Amino acid sequence: MKYLVLFSGGLDSTYLVYNLLKEGHEVELLYIEILNNKNKSIIEKAQRKLLIKQFKSEFPGKVKYSSAGIKIEVTGYNDNYESAQPHLWTTAAALCYSNDVDRVAIGYVMNDSSLSYLPEIKRLFNAHGALLRKDMPKMPKIEFPLIKYHKEELIEMLPDKYLNLTFYCEEPHIIKEESTKLTYKICDNCPPCKTAKGLNRGYHKAIKKQLNKKTGKITVIGNLEVDDQDLMPCKQMADTLDEETPISFPLEEETFEEIEMDQSDDKEITLEEEKVSE
Numbered sequence: 163m164k165y166l167v168l169f170s171g172g173l174d175s176t177y178l179v180y181n182l183l184k185e186g187h188e189v190e191l192l193y194i195e196i197l198n199n200k201n202k203s204i205i206e207k208a209q210r211k212l213l214i215k216q217f218k219s220e221f222p223g224k225v226k227y228s229s230a231g232i233k234i235e236v237t238g239y240n241d242n243y244e245s246a247q248p249h250l251w252t253t254a255a256a257l258c259y260s261n262d263v264d265r266v267a268i269g270y271v272m273n274d275s276s277l278s279y280l281p282e283i284k285r286l287f288n289a290h291g292a293l294l295r296k297d298m299p300k301m302p303k304i305e306f307p308l309i310k311y312h313k314e315e316l317i318e319m320l321p322d323k324y325l326n327l328t329f330y331c332e333e334p335h336i337i338k339e340e341s342t343k344l345t346y347k348i349c350d351n352c353p354p355c356k357t358a359k360g361l362n363r364g365y366h367k368a369i370k371k372q373l374n375k376k377t378g379k380i381t382v383i384g385n386l387e388v389d390d391q392d393l394m395p396c397k398q399m400a401d402t403l404d405e406e407t408p409i410s411f412p413l414e415e416e417t418f419e420e421i422e423m424d425q426s427d428d429k430e431i432t433l434e435e436e437k438v439s440e
């Protein structure tokens with residue numbers, strides 16, 4: 163079967179891709195670049211590139227369209243954009259799968275706070291798909307294959323060559339950025355950093371392996387330039403979004419005013435209806 167996977171280069175999505183490939187499936191890998199978290203995106207893209215190289219050498223011919231992505235700006239609610247995430251993931255997924263994809267997979271695990279709204283994510287995906295992909299005879303199903311696992315289990319099951327390339331910090335500090343070498347520090351204080359420290363069987367060890375103990379720096383080495391080859395044939399994406407005009411979530415203030423006006427119209431309608439019913 164052919165899967166579209168939302169792949170960030172974090173532990174969960176890396177294990178998800180690894181496991182699908184191991185089961186013999188083909189994968190298309192989609193990346194959503196959050197423009198207003200620049201440092202994180204720079205490191206994610208570099209780590210992701212090295213991971214994909216590793217996947218391609220272990221599973222030749224099974225990884226398709228690996229460098230496609232959507233760039234998007236997420237603003238509002240004091241930078242808490244968690245509530246916008248399900249919309250982003252589902253819209254991007256619906257926009258980007260190619261016509262022969264059978265399933266879409268997202269790597270939520272048992273410890274995730276988002277677990278309680280997976281049914282809503284499914285509904286959002288189906289709604290967005292119906293709107294955005296009228297060209298598709300049949301929509302792919304959306305799946306969450308990792309919800310039966312804890313992060314600790316993924317650490318145990320993912321081979322070191324992949325684990326050592328995963329990345330999690332939300333607020334990393336970049337020290338030096340070159341096309342073949344990237345040096346950064348993790349913040350050690352954001353929620354994923356804290357989770358990593360709390361995991362008793364060594365996720366943090368994966369990062370520690372990359373860490374220079376004297377300087378506290380992590381250096382990623384390899385060809386890190388993101389190439390445009392192998393891009394997903396995403397006609398819908400090109401028509402709908404372009405890099406010059408990033409989409410903002412949530413709605414701008416003016417839009418809220420418009421909504422209020424609409425509501426006052428509703429009231430009038432209600433009043434008229436009441437008159438009629440009398």
Ligand SMILES: [Zn+2]
Nearest residue numbers: 331349352355
């Ligand atoms: Zn951090």
